[in-house]
Amino acid sequence: MRSAFAAALVVTAGLVVANMLGVAAAEAPTGTAPVRTVSVEGVASVPIPQGASLEAADAAYRQGMAAAMSDGLGKAEYLASKAGVTLAGAQSIDEGGGSIECSIKGGEGEGEVSTYAAYKGEEPDIGSVTRGVSYSIRPEAAAHPSIAPKKRARHKHPTAKRAVASETCTLSAQITLVYAIS
Numbered sequence: 001m002r003s004a005f006a007a008a009l010v011v012t013a014g015l016v017v018a019n020m021l022g023v024a025a026a027e028a029p030t031g032t033a034p035v036r037t038v039s040v041e042g043v044a045s046v047p048i049p050q051g052a053s054l055e056a057a058d059a060a061y062r063q064g065m066a067a068a069m070s071d072g073l074g075k076a077e078y079l080a081s082k083a084g085v086t087l088a089g090a091q092s093i094d095e096g097g098g099s100i101e102c103s104i105k106g107g108e109g110e111g112e113v114s115t116y117a118a119y120k121g122e123e124p125d126i127g128s129v130t131r132g133v134s135y136s137i138r139p140e141a142a143a144h145p146s147i148a149p150k151k152r153a154r155h156k157h158p159t160a161k162r163a164v165a166s167e168t169c170t171l172s173a174q175i176t177l178v179y180a181i182s
Helices: 002-027 054-083 139-143
Strands: 037-047 087-106 113-117 133-135 166-181
Touching: 037 054, 037 087, 054 087, 054 166
Parallel strands: 087 133
Antiparallel strands: 037 166, 087 113, 087 166
């Protein structure tokens, strides 16, 4: 019985010593410096057709992401040059999603009216269900639900032609980039 107690005591003491050595090893400096990084947001806007098909919407979103990557790289290079460091490879890339905003412009000369319209096409694959594509509807859109040309007095020889209303849509894409610097 005494030998079993002594053996248990020796094993317990051995585990305590091993645990202290393991903690000391984990806290010891590894000799590797942490990687220094620069993080930037790349943003871009590209046109998207109103009523775009899924293929056209995805193509526009990918074009926007590529432009956002270029924007982010340019920002990172600028910041690195100002800090006197050089960029290494990208450490992480985060797709930040996108949005589509459409507007209708029309009217005449200085009386030109611009309102916001709903996008009627397919939603591009932006990757994250929680982010989704957002549609911008502004309060002033309610004040101008449609654009109707102004009524003009009839003249035999009008001096100016009426402007035709045009609808444009823009897709915006955001990318977060983290680059290592040295």
